[in-house]
Amino acid sequence: MLHYVTVNIDGADIKAPKGSSVLEVAIEYGICIPHLCHVPGLSDIGACRLCIVEHVTNGRSQVTTSCTLKVQEGMVIRSNTDRIKRLRHNIAELLVAEAPNSRAIQDIAVRCGVKKVRYPFRNSNCVLCGRCVRACAELWHANALGFVGRGKDRHVERPLNMRQEFCKGCDYCIQLCPMTITPCDGPMKPGEEYLCGKCESQLMITEEVPDSCAWCRLGEGFNCGRYAGVKS
Amino acid sequence: MNLSKLESILKGRSSQPHQLIEVLHDVQEHYGYIPEEAMREISKTLGVPLIEVYRVASFYKAFKLKPTGKYVITVCNGTACHVRGAQLLLDQATSQLGIKPGEVTDDGMFSIEHVNCLGACALGPIASENGTLGHHMTPAKLRKLINSLNREVKKEVKHA
Numbered sequence: 001m002l003h004y005v006t007v008n009i010d011g012a013d014i015k016a017p018k019g020s021s022v023l024e025v026a027i028e029y030g031i032c033i034p035h036l037c038h039v040p041g042l043s044d045i046g047a048c049r050l051c052i053v054e055h056v057t058n059g060r061s062q063v064t065t066s067c068t069l070k071v072q073e074g075m076v077i078r079s080n081t082d083r084i085k086r087l088r089h090n091i092a093e094l095l096v097a098e099a100p101n102s103r104a105i106q107d108i109a110v111r112c113g114v115k116k117v118r119y120p121f122r123n124s125n126c127v128l129c130g131r132c133v134r135a136c137a138e139l140w141h142a143n144a145l146g147f148v149g150r151g152k153d154r155h156v157e158r159p160l161n162m163r164q165e166f167c168k169g170c171d172y173c174i175q176l177c178p179m180t181i182t183p184c185d186g187p188m189k190p191g192e193e194y195l196c197g198k199c200e201s202q203l204m205i206t207e208e209v210p211d212s213c214a215w216c217r218l219g220e221g222f223n224c225g226r227y228a229g230v231k232s
Numbered sequence: 233m234n235l236s237k238l239e240s241i242l243k244g245r246s247s248q249p250h251q252l253i254e255v256l257h258d259v260q261e262h263y264g265y266i267p268e269e270a271m272r273e274i275s276k277t278l279g280v281p282l283i284e285v286y287r288v289a290s291f292y293k294a295f296k297l298k299p300t301g302k303y304v305i306t307v308c309n310g311t312a313c314h315v316r317g318a319q320l321l322l323d324q325a326t327s328q329l330g331i332k333p334g335e336v337t338d339d340g341m342f343s344i345e346h347v348n349c350l351g352a353c354a355l356g357p358i359a360s361e362n363g364t365l366g367h368h369m370t371p372a373k374l375r376k377l378i379n380s381l382n383r384e385v386k387k388e389v390k391h392a
Contacts, residue, residue: 159285
């Protein structure tokens with residue numbers, strides 16, 4: 001039997017199954033918390049930091065990623081305070097500076113209200129969200145991909161830098177990668193990156209009802225939890 | 233590659249994933265680096281995915297994935313050595329041997345490395361050759377050291 005706990009997210013008391021994460025519950029109940037590395041059915045590692053929320057305990061609030069935060073009885077979560085918005089804005093800005101060549105990440109930047117990127121574009125074509133790595137290990141049990149190196153040299157690589165015979169060739173890593181959908185105007189050349197921001201009209205909907213999921217198209221590119229089951 | 237040594241390292245450790253780092257240490261000690269075949273064998277014997285072995289081996293600086301030269305010149309780049317001109321030593325070594333730090337000369341005799349501290353700051357700047365510390369190094373002293381090693385290499389070639 002499923003045990004339920006009551007959590008308070010943005011003022012709404014929600015009955016949530018024990019063991020689920022705050023992000024899952026919020027998506028289920030139509031509360032929009034932007035996220036990138038979360039894929040339904042895979043373990044959460046809190047890599048992209050986009051899904052940060054404030055967890056209020058004893059009058060103090062702690063900022064933490066909601067995908068790795070499990071629901072507890074009487075929890076109080078705030079997902080759309082000024083502090084969170086400011087931090088999330090900055091994180092989205094850093095993500096889009098790291099990898100502007102992705103519609104999914106450009107959309108997230110728009111969703112988080114990024115108007116200008118203050119950081120130099122690095123165009124490294126990977127934000128280390130680990131979607132491919134986790135899908136390979138957990139869904140297919142192939143372990144044909146993983147993180148290699150450390151610090152600024154950390155990157156996704158195949159074992160011994162070559163394709164191994166145990167790679168099943170399912171291409172699921174490519175399907176899940178947020179980099180596979182290029183911006184509408186095609187891939188950007190190095191040195192000519194820009195913030196797309198063309199879908200700002202979508203933002204109007206999310207601004208009118210700030211913390212509820214307006215089913216904006218901005219989440220489609222990276223299979224936002226809302227869209228996960230819709231496509232297939 | 234001599235696999236019998238690897239077998240003796242892995243003996244009694246099969247299906248024990250937590251032994252991974254110990255095994256890698258032993259392999260590194262014996263072969264001087266971690267060969268690909270060894271990684272595959274470790275992965276099979278310990279029951280750890282190959283990517284996990286590769287990830288751990290690439291994460292720690294103590295593990296080398298490429299063979300090193302016979303003579304490893306290690307230049308200390310710690311704070312004390314740095315302010316006393318460790319960069320000059322590194323420049324001297326790289327220009328004299330024609331390789332960058334982390335590389336090996338074509339004949340496989342020399343490799344250069346830089347480390348963050350060798351723990352002998354009072355003796356800095358330090359350049360060590362295969363673990364023998366050279367204290368109060370200057371570019372001139374380092375040049376002489378490398379020249380003398382070079383002569384030894386030539387002697388060995390003659391005898392062989």
